[in-house]
Amino acid sequence: MDVAARARAYVRISGPDARExxxxxxxxxxxxxxxxxxxxxxxxTAKARVIxxxxxxxxxxxxxxxLTEPELGDAVRALLVRMRMRLRCxxxxxxxxxxxxxxxxxxxxxxxxxxxxxDADLEPTLDPDELERRRIEAGVPRWGRELDDRVLPAEAGLxxxxxxxxxxxxxxxxxxxxxxxxxxxxRGLRVLExxxxxxxxxxxxxxxxxxxxxxxxxxxxxxxxxxxxxxxTEVPEDARLELAHAAA
Numbered sequence: 409m410d411v412a413a414r415a416r417a418y419v420r421i422s423g424p425d426a427r428e429x430x431x432x433x434x435x436x437x438x439x440x441x442x443x444x445x446x447x448x449x450x451x452x453t454a455k456a457r458v459i460x461x462x463x464x465x466x467x468x469x470x471x472x473x474x475l476t477e478p479e480l481g482d483a484v485r486a487l488l489v490r491m492r493m494r495l496r497c498x499x500x501x502x503x504x505x506x507x508x509x510x511x512x513x514x515x516x517x518x519x520x521x522x523x524x525x526x527d528a529d530l531e532p533t534l535d536p537d538e539l540e541r542r543r544i545e546a547g548v549p550r551w552g553r554e555l556d557d558r559v560l561p562a563e564a565g566l567x568x569x570x571x572x573x574x575x576x577x578x579x580x581x582x583x584x585x586x587x588x589x590x591x592x593x594x595r596g597l598r599v600l601e602x603x604x605x606x607x608x609x610x611x612x613x614x615x616x617x618x619x620x621x622x623x624x625x626x627x628x629x630x631x632x633x634x635x636x637x638x639x640x641t642e643v644p645e646d647a648r649l650e651l652a653h654a655a656a
Contacts (some may be wrong), residue, residue, distance in 0.1 A: 412534040414524065417481025418504050419474045421488060423497035426472050430464055433491055435469065435561070435580065437572035445647070446515045448570045450561055451487065452580030456587075457557045460484050461570070463524070465515050473502065475515070475524070484614040507532070520546050525561040541626050544636050547599050553608070553624045554597060554636055559596045562593040563638060595620065595638045602633040602651060612637055612649040619643050622651065 431466045433440040436449035436482050446465040463475040476484050483580035514523030525654045549555050549564040561567050605625045613621040
């Protein structure tokens with residue numbers, strides 16, 4: 409069983425209207441969660457740009473914990489407070505520690521084959537570089553790399569995991585649904601192999617045209633480089649993409 413430390417921020421929402429508040433705000437179906445269940449979700453702008461990726465964990469009938477990236481904790485808490493209106497719920501930051509456990513049980517996570525556990529005092533067996541390699545090879549987008557306010561959820565593949573198309577209204581629902589039912593994203597996230605580790609946002613070229621940008625890259629133990637990049641959807645999956653003096 410492999411274990412990796414994970415930095416997180418935590419916001420508790422509790423009270424009679426906690427479930428309703430989260431259901432009104434996030435992209436996934438909080439109403440469907442039983443006690444002990446969790447789901448990945450997004451907090452979006454009205455134009456469906458990503459404010460924060462979150463995990464919503466239902467700890468009790470009226471007690472939820474929202475997990476997000478450490479740099480987004482204050483913004484998520486402030487937004488939850490601002491949008492509370494007259495709903496009866498308490499919103500406060502909590503302090504915990506998180507670990508990703510590969511092959512173990514815990515809170516559902518975006519990492520394939522891994523669960524997140526809180527306050528377990530587990531000794532990490534994976535260093536940050538190895539965890540990053542696993543993330544990139546699995547095509548898991550990360551805030552500040554693949555995810556920011558320029559990105560639509562469908563471009564990162566998050567419409568399949570973080571979005572419910574059967575729940576009620578939430579900010580960003582209309583453009584999310586319109587793209588899902590009437591169109592397709594112009595670009596998508598792909599896993600590539602490169603000759604070198606490029607700078608963030610390095611451009612990818614195909615047939616003399618810029619068709620994408622690299623968002624994450626790490627060198628494997630064998631010296632090869634694996635990367636995540638946004639590439640225009642019309643570019644074939646097996647196309648050879650030029651990147652400065654390297655190739656993908």
